[in-house]
Amino acid sequence: xxxxxxxxxxxxxxxxxxxxxxxxxxxxxxxxxxxxxxxxxxxxxxxxxxxxxxxxxxxxxxxxxxxxxxxxxxxxxxxxxxxxxxxxxxxxxxxxxxxxxxxxxxxxxxxxxxxxxxxxxxxxxxxx
Numbered sequence: 470x471x472x473x474x475x476x477x478x479x480x481x482x483x484x485x486x487x488x489x490x491x492x493x494x495x496x497x498x499x500x501x502x503x504x505x506x507x508x509x510x511x512x513x514x515x516x517x518x519x520x521x522x523x524x525x526x527x528x529x530x531x532x533x534x535x536x537x538x539x540x541x542x543x544x545x546x547x548x549x550x551x552x553x554x555x556x557x558x559x560x561x562x563x564x565x566x567x568x569x570x571x572x573x574x575x576x577x578x579x580x581x582x583x584x585x586x587x588x589x590x591x592x593x594x595x596x597x
Contacts, residue, residue: 477587478592480543518554522551524544536586
């Protein structure tokens, strides 16, 4: 299986599942941000984000102007957020809280749309 297709399926399903969980249980958002104030959770979260970002980048660092760029962008964002959470934890958590409070509905819709788009590209449901 092509790496791009595999990662499109992975990130597509992940984003849809994440969207559904946050839609049906919005208390999880507050729980995540309260957990980010715990140093142990923050370190584990940042390491996981760094690992996922690095693996994504190492296996798929495609800079073509097509749908594959979205997968590369997700990997780089994961790596950068993980590094910033590990290096500057308080500042990064403050920025993430600000973004989440101001753009929460836009972020949810964007997560769902990107997930559906990636799944469509992987499974070719609607030809493009």
